[in-house]
Amino acid sequence: MGRAALLIVNHKKPRAVEAADEVRTLIQKHARLVGEMRSADLPDTVVDIYQDARLDLIVVLGGDGTILSSARACLALGVPLLGINTGKVGFMAGYELSAFRRDAASLLGEGPLATHEHRTLSCEVLDASGKPKLRSLALNEFVVTAGPPYRMITLGLTIDGQPGPTVSGDGLIVSTPTGSTAYNVSAGGPIVAPGVDATIITPIAAHSLSFRPIVLHADLPVDIAVRSVNTIEESGTTLLIDGQSSVRLAEGDTVQIRGGSERVRFVADPRVGYWRTLLSKMHWASAPTGNITELER
Structure with missing residues (x-):
């Protein structure tokens, strides 16, 4: 049959x-x-x-x-x-x-x-009051991008509950191994084989000579505090999901990214x-x- x-x-x-x-x-x-x-x-x-x-x-x-x-x-x-x-x-x-x-x-x-299993990432965006404004899932990556009028934005990065650097630049890419060959590699990030349990964080045009891409275990939570943004009518700083959907970000928002429990099987x-x-x-x-x-x- x-x-x-x-x-x-x-x-x-x-x-x-x-x-x-x-x-x-x-x-x-x-x-x-x-x-x-x-x-x-x-x-x-x-x-x-x-x-x-x-x-x-x-x-x-x-x-x-x-x-x-x-x-x-x-x-x-x-x-x-x-x-x-x-x-x-x-x-x-x-x-x-x-x-x-x-x-x-x-x-x-x-x-x-x-068949090969590919990891996913899950994301929740909270506004300044802690109210959820988006829940989503990505197979490739989540990208916080500066957007018009393309001035530098400021983001606070926390990994596994430990405060990390303040990032000034055009944004951050948080990707899966599957997504490592997409926007991540174009921005200078590493290629990571799909079977590796990892999350990759890559800056976009960081205003720092020492901020380099990092590879984390996929179980470690990543939080991005949005501290300054670009804002113009119907545009500005945005969270992109697999390059196919988006949500506007505002100062005070927090982007919480976790390793997704779901897996995609490709033949x-x-x-x-x-x-x-x-x-x-x-x-x-x-x-x-x-x-x-x-x-x-």
């Missing part, structure tokens, strides 16, 4: 739409297609509709952003997610379309699935592996090249 599968497609990406017919046909051939959804419809509907469907697999067609939003929206279903890259880099996608085509009978039938191509993906898609430690032919054209 095969696995019971849900197909999620990002209809804003032409490559995802083009691939959907083939992927749908493969699912119908080797498995049972329980339903199909547009990625834009996920946040309010997917769990309510499919919580009793006994899904075995969620197949996602899109890029890293689509996979991120799908993973968060479907987390309560507790079902492994198989991403097929139809975006640009597709670092989070476990399969390219050609590899999925090759392995479809096993993946969609009753063959073994190579990965066992022929590839994390380090090979890091080399091929992120060009990790690539040597300089002297070939300027393309630049001269």
